[in-house]
Amino acid sequence: MRILLTGSNGQLGNALHAPLGQQGSVYAPLRNELDLSNPDQVRQCIREFKPDLIINPAAYTAVDLAETEEKLAHAVNAEAPAIMAEEARKLGAGLVHYSTDYVFDGEKLDQHGQVIPYLETDTTNPQNVYGKTKLAGEQAIQSSGCRHLILRTSWVYSLHGKNFLLTILRLARERDQLRIVNDQWGTPNSAAWLAETSCSLLAGLQQANTPADWWAEHAGLYHFSAAGKANWFEFATAIVTLADRQNKLNKAAPALTGISSSEYPTPARRPHNSLLGTQKLQDQFALDLPHWQDCLQECMQGLDQTAAQTA
Numbered sequence: 001m002r003i004l005l006t007g008s009n010g011q012l013g014n015a016l017h018a019p020l021g022q023q024g025s026v027y028a029p030l031r032n033e034l035d036l037s038n039p040d041q042v043r044q045c046i047r048e049f050k051p052d053l054i055i056n057p058a059a060y061t062a063v064d065l066a067e068t069e070e071k072l073a074h075a076v077n078a079e080a081p082a083i084m085a086e087e088a089r090k091l092g093a094g095l096v097h098y099s100t101d102y103v104f105d106g107e108k109l110d111q112h113g114q115v116i117p118y119l120e121t122d123t124t125n126p127q128n129v130y131g132k133t134k135l136a137g138e139q140a141i142q143s144s145g146c147r148h149l150i151l152r153t154s155w156v157y158s159l160h161g162k163n164f165l166l167t168i169l170r171l172a173r174e175r176d177q178l179r180i181v182n183d184q185w186g187t188p189n190s191a192a193w194l195a196e197t198s199c200s201l202l203a204g205l206q207q208a209n210t211p212a213d214w215w216a217e218h219a220g221l222y223h224f225s226a227a228g229k230a231n232w233f234e235f236a237t238a239i240v241t242l243a244d245r246q247n248k249l250n251k252a253a254p255a256l257t258g259i260s261s262s263e264y265p266t267p268a269r270r271p272h273n274s275l276l277g278t279q280k281l282q283d284q285f286a287l288d289l290p291h292w293q294d295c296l297q298e299c300m301q302g303l304d305q306t307a308a309q310t311a
């Protein structure tokens with residue numbers, strides 16, 4: 001199987017590269033070889049490589065900067081996936097595309113005012129430019145008629161790249177006090193777990209009688225997340241506690257204080273509720289999902305001093 005992987009320098013793309021290599025021959029051009037904001041390059045790359053599968057974890061992910069770089073965010077998050085979908089349909093290839101909890105407005109609550117998970121059938125209503133461009137990418141893929149999986153995930157972290165885990169580790173080493181937002185809820189997801197699980201979802205594709213049979217049964221939009229919920233304060237507390245237990249802070253752990261989103265204004269609005277209900281994914285792929293804290297523990301076992309220092 002010929003696999004085109006985008007964004008292999010990103011958190012998820014980096015984690016996907018090795019396990020995808022077990023499933024086929026992977027071509028993973030970096031941004032200097034394939035600029036996703038250049039439609040002609042995207043089209044040409046696919047036409048030349050002729051993949052059986054396109055895996056697209058690449059995205060314009062600078063959520064705050066997107067507010068002032070809408071054109072670029074739209075090109076990468078909406079126009080490039082639209083071209084991938086169109087070319088995949090012509091080739092009969094499959095497209096695995098990652099999307100985000102930010103397609104929702106975050107206002108979903110139960111009758112007691114508690115956050116409850118969003119389902120794939122819930123109405124989208126993105127509140128920032130990043131979310132709007134990611135939703136436009138999803139819609140282009142869905143309307144293209146190509147074989148696709150759209151996997152919406154949330155709060156991605158790893159030991160590679162820029163993310164909340166590495167930022168908290170750096171701050172915990174520098175400061176004695178950290179103030180972290182405690183009124184935005186979601187589920188942290190390890191890029192390594194997302195990558196391994198993505199590959200296990202696709203394992204059936206190799207075993208199916210024909211790719212067409214597999215796609216007919218499995219194609220669609222899925223919420224893709226580990227189990228459990230947290231707010232950012234709880235996520236930070238778990239990170240600091242584990243790092244302290246592993247003696248990775250080189251000092252006393254900082255004191256953490258929960259604050260409201262209004263005390264930490266950002267250019268882009270963030271949803272209050274980012275929880276993704278994953279029953280559809282579990283049923284379709286017979287998956288048992290681990291708790292996010294177990295994934296965090298596993299990820300942090302791989303932590304070395306260098307990764308934290310260079311964050």
Ligand SMILES: NC(=O)c1ccc[n+]([C@@H]2O[C@H](COP(=O)([O-])OP(=O)(O)OC[C@H]3O[C@@H](n4cnc5c(N)ncnc54)[C@H](OP(=O)(O)O)[C@@H]3O)[C@@H](O)[C@H]2O)c1
Nearest residue numbers: 007009010011012035036058059061098100153154155156
């Ligand atoms: N991070 C999160 O918390 C989060 C939450 C929900 C959903 N998601 C979704 O999950 C997926 C993976 O996210 P991630 O955290 O792994 O993202 P990431 O670490 O920011 O990586 C994004 C990748 O996209 C590449 N990219 C951006 N613009 C490009 C362009 N013009 N041409 C070519 N490549 C370009 C980047 O290349 P460079 O390395 O050259 O910059 C990078 O390799 C994305 O679809 C994202 O929307 C992420």
